[in-house]
Structures are given as structure tokens and as C-alpha cells.
Amino acid sequence: MTNPNNISYDVVQFLEKRKHVEIWGRKLPHWFQENKTMFVTFRLADSLPKNKVEEFLADRANMLKEEKGTAGNNARKTYDIMMMRKMEYWLNNGYGNCMLQREDVRSVLVEALHYYNNKEYLLHAFVVMPNHVHILLSSLTNKPINNIIGKVKGFTAYQLRKSLRIDEDIWQKGIFDRILRNWDEFEKYVDYIANNPKSLPEDSYSLYIQESLR
Numbered sequence: 001m002t003n004p005n006n007i008s009y010d011v012v013q014f015l016e017k018r019k020h021v022e023i024w025g026r027k028l029p030h031w032f033q034e035n036k037t038m039f040v041t042f043r044l045a046d047s048l049p050k051n052k053v054e055e056f057l058a059d060r061a062n063m064l065k066e067e068k069g070t071a072g073n074n075a076r077k078t079y080d081i082m083m084m085r086k087m088e089y090w091l092n093n094g095y096g097n098c099m100l101q102r103e104d105v106r107s108v109l110v111e112a113l114h115y116y117n118n119k120e121y122l123l124h125a126f127v128v129m130p131n132h133v134h135i136l137l138s139s140l141t142n143k144p145i146n147n148i149i150g151k152v153k154g155f156t157a158y159q160l161r162k163s164l165r166i167d168e169d170i171w172q173k174g175i176f177d178r179i180l181r182n183w184d185e186f187e188k189y190v191d192y193i194a195n196n197p198k199s200l201p202e203d204s205y206s207l208y209i210q211e212s213l214r
Contacts, residue, residue: 100205
């Protein structure tokens with residue numbers, strides 16, 4: 001599919017397979033090329049019980065072992081799809097205190113996401129669910145995406161601990177991220193974000209879609 005909304009090609013940049021990709025991280029591998037368009041997920045610290053995290057990591061290890069002889073891109077794509085479906089199923093079961101269903105808590109995160117918009121990244125879409133967050137963005141810097149999102153998580157964690165008068169982890173360490181490959185994936189993730197909260201009450205989530213994509 002070609003560019004569906006005449007979005008600037010200078011901003012939306014997909015994975016360049018012939019260029020070097022930096023890869024790091026054992027539990028949640030991160031791929032890095034500068035200024036790429038990415039799908040990102042992060043979650044509250046209590047959003048998944050320990051046994052579910054351990055089950056997921058075991059499944060991931062088995063899958064990667066089975067696909068060791070396959071092409072890297074195919075293994076990565078299979079892993080991404082499997083990971084997203086399983087994690088989304090668990091997250092949507094509403095584990096934890098789901099503090100993001102509160103508008104006053106959500107607003108701290110929404111304001112932070114918009115604060116860095118057009119500075120560190122360009123926001124295409126995001127949804128803040130009761131216990132997790134999905135974002136589609138294009139990086140505007142040469143920094144790895146986990147460093148950029150780390151600013152958002154660090155600032156909001158500080159603000160929420162202060163306003164809620166608590167002394168505990170707000171966010172789970174790390175993020176899930178995927179560099180998009182093409183416009184088909186771009187449109188798929190826009191639709192995914194837009195449809196993610198459809199079964200929830202309107203006052204329990206926050207949805208943003210870039211004006212040119214509506």
C-alpha cells in the first residue's frame with residue numbers, strides 16, 4: 001500500500017533492511033535505526049502477575065529456539081505478533097489496580113506524551129488503556145526509542161508518586177517496540193490503536209489519532 005494520507009515521507013521512515021540494525025536486550029529485544037517510525041507498548045508495574053511474565057518469557061525462548069534456522073526478519077515478525085496477541089489478552093483482563101482508568105492519572109501521561117510531540121517524536125496515534133499504553137510515533141532524534149520513552153515514564157512516575165502520595169513503582173521496566181516495515185503496517189497499527197478501547201467505557205481511556213489520519 002502507498003502512503004494513504006499524504007503524510008510527509010521526511011517524517012515517516014520504515015526499517016531499511018540493507019542498513020545496519022543495532023539489536024540489544026535479552027528479555028525484550030530492541031532494534032534501532034535512527035529516525036524510524038515505531039509502534040511502542042509499555043504498561044503499569046502491576047499489570048501482569050509474575051507467573052504470566054514467566055510464562056511469556058518461557059514461550060519466547062522456546063519460539064526463538066525453534067526458529068533459529070529461519071530468516072531473522074521472519075522470526076522477528078512471528079515473535080512480535082505472538083507477543084502482542086498474548087500480552088494484549090492478559091492486559092485486557094484488567095490485572096492490577098488499573099490506575100490509568102482514572103482521568104486525573106491518565107491526564108498526567110497524556111500531557112507528557114504531547115509535551116515531547118514535535119520535539120523528540122511526532123505522534124501519529126496513541127491510546128492510554130486502564131493498565132497499558134500503545135503509541136505509534138516517528139522519532140525525530142538519533143536516540144533509541146527506549147531512551148525517549150524513558151523520559152516520559154520517568155517524568156510521569158515522579159509526578160504520580162507525588163500527587164498520589166505513594167512510594168512504589170509506577171511503570172514496568174522496559175518497553176515493547178517494533179520498527180514498522182511499510183505503509184500496510186502503519187495503517188494496521190493506526191486501526192489497532194483506534195479499535196483497542198472499543199469495549200471500554202469512554203471515561204476509562206484516552207485516545208489520540210493524528211488529524212490527517214482521522
